[in-house]
Amino acid sequence: MLIILDEETLLKVVGDRNVVKKQNATIYDVANRVGVSLATVSRVVNGNKNVRDSTKEKVLKAIDELGYQPNAVARGLASKKSTTIGIVMPDVTNLYYAELTRGINDVANMYHYDVLLTNTDDDPVRDVLAINSLESKQVDGIIFMGNELDQGVMKTIDALNIPVVLAGCVDAQKKLPSVNIDYINAFYEITASLLRHGHENVALVMGSLDEAINRDYRLAGYTKALNEVGRQIDEKFLFTTGRDYQKTLELAPKVVASGATAMIVYDDVVAVALLNYLHDHHFDIPGQMELVTSNDTNYSIISRPQLTSIAQPKYDIGAVAMRMLTKLMNNEDLKEQAVKLPHAIVQRQTTHELS
């Protein structure tokens, strides 16, 4: 005689959860229990209409009783869809990217995608590695963030069978769909405003000029404003630095030494370091130095004085990028390839009244 114990009894007999781990029920178990085929169970699980209501109910009941959860891996293999997307980003620890990530995540979950996250510290080699790894995991799409779309990265993306959307990341060749603010205009506006207020020497602090986003966008906007009033850029007011608090502290005296009376900074961590250096050296802000930052993260509210900032809709950039990705994954067309979300200038305490 064959005795089949149910799980509960079995547990009592064996007496140790660790010995008998509950074996997850499969679609096969459900089918058996109800007396239908796998196909039918699959249909109800996937909301296929072609199932009689009465059978559907029975199946649902069995699913519930068995605690059946579809195995996403098997499903992925069979359907070639993983319902997972990948994020490639520099560093979760940077508030700017963290907020983009949050936007992406929320929309992803809304569409029932899970999110695979990789930090690459802006290293193109690691970007490529990350993308390849995501590809092998069969993600349905990728959101790429970072300062720069390196050539190697571009090539890797090109060879991909998977849609990619850029968030807060600029593609000079305009081949990839992307979501950003209008960097050129943002930097143009703030520079022009500062010039209008009589500043002769406006410093621009940004990331490496090897990166398009600095060279062709931030610097371009700044230059445009200068040119418009008949002036040229003066290299002594151009500074580059990574997003690092300590290193920026070392840069600060040089910016001061340049004779600048105002500065525009590309990242909040950098701006706060600059601000704190000035504060700690008893500068009058904005009297002696006006300061504008550009990501408007928590830092700009938390700092004292509070930082005037170019405000980006960070969460939305992430959210919109993810929304676009869902369309792409669905083979829908995009209305716009390069979405530009509106930015604003938030006047706080490190500048005089702007206009």
Next chain:
Amino acid sequence: MLIILDEETLLKVVGDRNVVKKQNATIYDVANRVGVSLATVSRVVNGNKNVRDSTKEKVLKAIDELGYQPNAVARGLASKKSTTIGIVMPDVTNLYYAELTRGINDVANMYHYDVLLTNTDDDPVRDVLAINSLESKQVDGIIFMGNELDQGVMKTIDALNIPVVLAGCVDAQKKLPSVNIDYINAFYEITASLLRHGHENVALVMGSLDEAINRDYRLAGYTKALNEVGRQIDEKFLFTTGRDYQKTLELAPKVVASGATAMIVYDDVVAVALLNYLHDHHFDIPGQMELVTSNDTNYSIISRPQLTSIAQPKYDIGAVAMRMLTKLMNNEDLKEQAVKLPHAIVQRQTTHELS
């Protein structure tokens, strides 16, 4: 006659990348090309020793030529290992959790795991949903962070066939492996120190007392210090609030009104809000009010005055938790279930000399 075009030619003929997507090579293609069996290819891919060097080379060559990348999904289904772990956390946007996450990520990558990330905003219902979703994705392990291990969450974890490690999250029942600092002692030490310096009224600002970490750890340490000098806790010095800058701003006047001359705060965002309220209302810090925070994120360095803080090795908490998880996933034993990493008190500008 059958003409087989290579990919490049094919692309030229068809003229559109989008029509002819490169079909990823499978293990089968590699095997065919070399003239060996799948098994052999699988062996070299998985570093199995049982392959003659010469065949191994041939296989490697073919893999390279074909640009073959193993399909992680298929592999996962066959091997029942996804080389993916899941993180369940409140919010990436909180620097404390972001830094833990970074530690987890780095160690995970070191061991070639990918990381699935979910934000649950400390909502137990979403915690459970997230865990279930991760389970269906067949993650090999989960790292759970958050204020509280809700009962429902505990039950869900209990029913899991997957190892779970807590990071920066406390398990009152001590059933789950976890990595933390010694919260009781940390809060005991700082409270004792403040009392020793003559403070009569020390406020404690923390999260909800429904959560064990606040009730049984933070408050416990605080109480212990009080009791030691023969005093009882006075509820009017106890404050609870979420990790929200704006809401804390509203709480601030109440803390001031309590008559406290020192406060101990459980989270940096909250501490900065309190600090800024005091600063904006021209309080002398630390003259009129001493302030100690407890996560030592960037905020405490960036704020002015800089915040004295209980320092946690955040990155390491994440890293160690992940390291423990790798062991668990490997069926190795853990030396310690509840790891307590060392904390420190970092004296900065919101307190007088501590001792």
Next chain:
DNA sequence: GTGAAAGCGCTAACAG
């Protein structure tokens, strides 16, 4: 409306 059967791409005995 339902079932049978063929894979998805890979791993893992087992046999040789």
Next chain:
DNA sequence: CTGTTAGCGCTTTCAC
């Protein structure tokens, strides 16, 4: 050292 053969759990035609 290498090949054969079952699956892993599910989706998806194609019949009925």
